Amino acid sequence: MPKLETYKKQAKLLVRRHREGNHSIGGRIRQLDRYRELPDREALALKFPLTEAQEIIALEAGFATWAELKASTETASPAGKRTGSPDSTGAPRRQAMAPPTSAPPAAPAAGERMAATPTGERMAATPTGKRMAATPTGERVAGIPSSERLAAAPSSERLAASPTSERLAAVLSSKQPMASLAGEQPAAPPTGKQPEDRPAGEQSEDRPAGKQGADRPTAEQPAVPPASEQPEDPPAAQKPAAPHTAAASANPVLFVADVEASATYYRDLLGFRIDFLHGKPPFYGSVSRDGATLHLKFVHEPVFAPGVAEREGLIMAFVETPSVRDLYAEYLAAGAEIVQKLTKQLWGGTDFIVRDPDGNAIAFVGLARPLPLPC
Known part of the structure; x- marks a missing residue:
């Protein structure tokens, strides 16, 4: 609404x-x-x-x-705007959420969890810990306190447990300062044989400077398929065409001095039906017969100068009919003013012209295929 x-x-x-x-x-x-x-x-x-x-x-x-x-x-209030009765402040209350099907057990206090549970067990009891337990790293940490893991594993084994430790061991063995690790990028996943470590600043002999790793896909930059595998744009003939805009119909407007009298003339003499009359007295109306529609508009004075329409042979409407000869006989018997008798035109059609009380000339034309005009 x-x-x-x-x-x-x-x-x-x-x-x-x-x-x-x-x-x-x-x-x-x-x-x-x-x-x-x-x-x-x-x-x-x-x-x-x-x-x-x-x-x-x-x-x-x-x-x-x-x-x-x-x-x-x-x-009237919009649907879904209020979710409950207002509280003392006037704001609508939110509906309580439905309880879960299986309520989770109450969690102990933070101090009790820290005191009674090793680090690995605490991690396994939380969602994050469960996710870590599903990975090899989680399996190593699940169930083993931090102090036991640090005491049981030598420093060399702990360093060898991850790619970062391998890089740290390489730096210690070469006696490079620890600051060299600050700007080092993470190592790429193993893809067969890894190249040998080179001192800092030394570039590969088979790859130019500035292009190292350009052919290796990363998480930030997905791999681009070769040009031969990329899809080609469809040709112009296969592209969808723009939607076609079509005109439905056209209704000529006749200028008359009395809309109601003109509509009565078309109904009683020419066999049209009055569609509507707008206004009191009417200043606009519509009459129709089968598929032909004429609109009538009130004007205070004639639109054309006296004698111009007759002299120039002006036609205000062009009505096609499948039985022009029968229609001509009907209008002739009804007493309509026929200013042009039934005539075979050079362009291939047969027509006649009727003039209404306001001087509007209406041409009624038989449906025929026009002859081709000379170029």
Whole structure:
């Protein structure tokens, strides 16, 4: 449901359209019972306050009064915005989370865990410890206190337990200072035979400077397949085409001095159906017959100078029909003003022209394949 501010904007827009003299506002004002028989001119001459515009908006929204619409929008709350009754501060309470299916055992105090449990067992009792226990390193540390591991293993064995210790042993054996380890990058995983250690600053003979390790994939830079294995862009002919935008239909607009009288003429004499008449009196309307639709618009004075339409042979609408000869006989019998008899045109079609009371010439053309025009 729209917010109250949206309805307020719609009411203000109605007032502005009334002030501008828009004839379409008359039909909406006539929704109020007290103005049901009011013509458009008198509706535009009314004093149209914002309260009446709000009353119209409420009726269109399905409420009897503006107060009912306002109360409905104020009491409605968005779904999922409140999760419980408000507390003393006015903030909504959060719903309590459902207890887990199997409650975990209560954890002892921090001091008791540190005093009664070796380091390996404490690590194994926690999620992190369980994950470490699943790895070779975790198997080494699980169940063995730190003091026993340090006492039982010689320094050389402890250093040999990890790649970092291997690098440390290499530095100690070469009597290099410990500071040389500060900027050293972690060793790559073993991929067969490792190259021999070289003194610092010495580069490999078979690889130029600045390109060492460029062909080895790392975690930060994934391996790029060779150019022959990379997918090629599809050719232009295989790329999806842009969506086609199609026009549905076109309705010609005829300028008339009396919309209601013109619609009656097309209905009674030419066999059209009145689709709608807008306004009181109507200033816009529509008539149709089968697939042909004509719109009618009120004008205060003729659009063309006298005699121009007849002299120039202006055609205001072009209506195609599968049975032009039968339609011509129908209109001839009805007494329509036919300004051009049924004629076979050089371009291949057969047509005739009818003029309505406002001087609009309507051409009715038989469906035929036009002859190709000369280039």
